[in-house]
Amino acid sequence: MNSETRTAPLSAVPDQAVGAAAVHAVDLVKTYRPKGRGKARPEGVRALDGLSISVEPGIVFGLLGPNGAGKSTTVKILTTLAAADSGSAAVAGFDVRREPDKVRRAIGVVAQKSGADPVATGRDNLVLQGRLYGMRGAELTRRVDALLERFDLADAAGRQVKTYSGGMLRRLDVAIGLVHRPQVLFLDEPTTGLDPEARTAMWEEIERLAGAEGLTILLTTHYLEEADKLATRLAIVDRGRVVVQGTPDELKGELRGDALAVELSADAADELPVIGALGSVDGVRDITLHGRRVAARADDGAAAVPAVLAALDRIGLGVAAVTVARPSLDDVYLRYAGRSFSAAESTSVLEGAGR
Amino acid sequence: MSTAVVSDTWYMTQRQFMAFLRQPAYLIITLIQPVIWLFLFGALFRKVATIPGFGSGSYLDYLVPGVIVMSAVSSNMWAGMGTLEEIERGTLNRFLITPVRRSALMNANVVMQALTTAFQSVIIVLLGWIGGAHYPGGAAGLVVLIVASSVLGTIFGAFSNALGMLVRERESIIGINTFLLLPLTFLSSAFMATTLMPHWMQVVARFNPVNWALEAGRSAMAASPDWWSVFSHGSWLVLLAAAAVWLSMRTFRSYQKSV
CATH class of the missing domain: 3.40.50.300 (P-loop containing nucleotide triphosphate hydrolases)
Structure with a gap:
């Protein structure tokens, strides 16, 4: 001792x-x-x-x-x-x-x-x-x-x-x-x-x-x-x-910008004009359209909202709702670990069961 | 040993002792079970004392040391269950993170086992006395019996702890205990004088630590004590206890490595 x-x-x-x-x-x-x-x-x-x-x-x-x-x-x-x-x-x-x-x-x-x-x-x-x-x-x-x-x-x-x-x-x-x-x-x-x-x-x-x-x-x-x-x-x-x-x-912050989600008031007939209109707004990219839902990334989501609304208005599309989300840690995890958090959880549960 | 080991051992023993007192059901069973042994076996085997060559006058006189030793074995062989529970609950890890002396954790187990066994033995001596048993060897004989059963309890407690930490399964402890208790008891002079056993059983009994405790106790409790028998059987018991405690310390270290 x-x-x-x-x-x-x-x-x-x-x-x-x-x-x-x-x-x-x-x-x-x-x-x-x-x-x-x-x-x-x-x-x-x-x-x-x-x-x-x-x-x-x-x-x-x-x-x-x-x-x-x-x-x-x-x-x-x-x-x-x-x-x-x-x-x-x-x-x-x-x-x-x-x-x-x-x-x-x-x-x-x-x-x-x-x-x-x-x-x-x-x-x-x-x-x-x-x-x-x-x-x-x-x-x-x-x-x-x-x-x-x-x-x-x-x-x-x-x-x-x-x-x-x-x-x-x-x-x-x-x-x-x-x-x-x-x-x-x-x-x-x-x-x-x-x-x-x-x-x-x-x-x-x-x-x-x-x-x-x-x-x-x-x-x-x-x-x-x-x-x-x-x-x-x-x-x-x-x-x-x-x-x-x-x-x-x-x-x-290392994820490229905020997530921007726009809900249109009616289905867009064609996606190209929507993508073109939003693409013209500074700092907005990764634009995708599913029915009425438009998703995009923006360097500064809140600042981009008025310009996005104006751009959509110019091509005659009404907007029902807009949300701006800061990236979540889930997004961070997905990016760095190469798999989503919930997927990693369930794999490790399986691994744990074999121990 | 530094004073820290002594004080740590004291605090850890105190914790176990409080847990013992706070579980009245466990306490009561520890006390009632020997009573059942005493009166069940006492009634069942009463006529055994009349067999020529048995020696003792009353079977109750003969039975008291047997029940004391059997109780010492049966209550301490479950010590590993408590250790397992402490591991599973995270209590052991909690203590290992503190600066508590490692040896104090094991010392506390040994001290606690010896104390509870001594306590239980004293109760059985008193119950036997109430029931009419005689103790011709007097106080000295009883002290030897109680010390011998406590050492035996330490042996089984330490082996049980070692087993618990090695296999980490309740089933193994339960299996081994139920397998061992009765053969070990019956292959000793607990209920029957060895002189009346078949020869092969007498030989086996000579190597049975349960019998060592009984021989030491009975030799000291006789009207004219055989101190050489007390010494020799007692020495074997102490040696085996040292080995058992050493083994449980080794398994404790291997547990720490496996965390």
Whole structure:
């Protein structure tokens, strides 16, 4: 056993971490070898295939990808639970392989599976967690009380966790992850399995956390809207590697412009005049016509609308409705991963079933 | 061992102990089952004590150590189920992410198994006493019996944990346990003096750890204790317990690698 002393992790911001990336992973590779049964893939499943990310301190960083893309494996490696076959990673300035104990003191984790002891009460779970980080006495009691209050669990604190609703359990999980005031919080699919109401509440909670105390949050999700709403920066992961990263707006901005959808008041007799008329408007392209529906891309959708209406009016076509849509992350995913998000989801479900 | 290991072990044991107390159904079954063994077998085999060569005066006197040891085996051989549940629920991973000393997680299992087995054994001693059993070896004999059954419980608990982490299937644990419990019990002096067994059974019983615990306990509980038998059987038990705990630590490490 090492003789390293336990320091109270309350103001623990190591010098190395200041200014450096909160999470820095380079070329992570991890293969899971099947054990005994299920010899469908004797070579193993390559969960990570050279994944690299860098997360600056104080932001919410989203890892977005379908099930089986390698998000959870990344979290397991970064939280010292699993070891990568190759590549290196540092969290809060500490190497996950060489200094796991320092990493553990600097991070909080909300895993996909709750991990809370269902037979113990909510308060017991929090107190035990604090003790494992060396917190004791009145200071621990105050911290636990504050967390119970903050996550709206004060009334249920004395009840066994198995009586909690899904939303309460998730809030408790987040509280457990925060007891020792970590610098980096990992949220591994925090809203999967929650009902819409509880999901919205969890989103608000994450937004509130993001503003506080310079906490860095690494969030994994397979919900496009969740990544879009919460992440300051995000990396799209597919088949064990990052296919693209940036801010949600940057990623969507890289798609060529907004989607413009025009609904005509009557069927156009011929498509050529429509395409000609719209093509003459500056910045509008990729025009297609299906019956009454005209779809096009525009560099600045909102600005193009009056000119589009005027152009259609000139050739005598009335317009029933116009909508302008910013590109969605789904479009981004399609472009970089080469398949649509929902298609990737269903493939990985099939792959997962064989495991 | 550093103080952190001791305090971590204490907190993890406390958690398991609270879980034990908070599940009254489990607690009650742990207490009722030995009662059933005691009175069922006590009534069924009462006449056995009259067989020439059996030795003991009352069958209840003879039966108490048997039930204690059988209960130690049957309650601890399910330990792997709890471990499996902790793995599946994500509780084990939650602890592995904290700075808790790894050895504390396994220590807590061992301490908990030994404590609950000792507790259960004391209850059976008291029940036997209420039922009219005599303990000629006095307190020292009873202490040896309880310690021996706790060590035996640790052996089966550790093997069960190792099995749970290796195969990760409830069915395997259930299968092996139901397969092992009765043969191991009947191939020992739990219900029948070994001198009355067929020769081959006597030979097998000599290598049966369940019988080691019984021999150690019975030798100490006799009116004139045979301390050499206590020592030799006790040593084998402790050695096997060390091996079992070592094995469960190894499988624990292999679990960590497979995460």
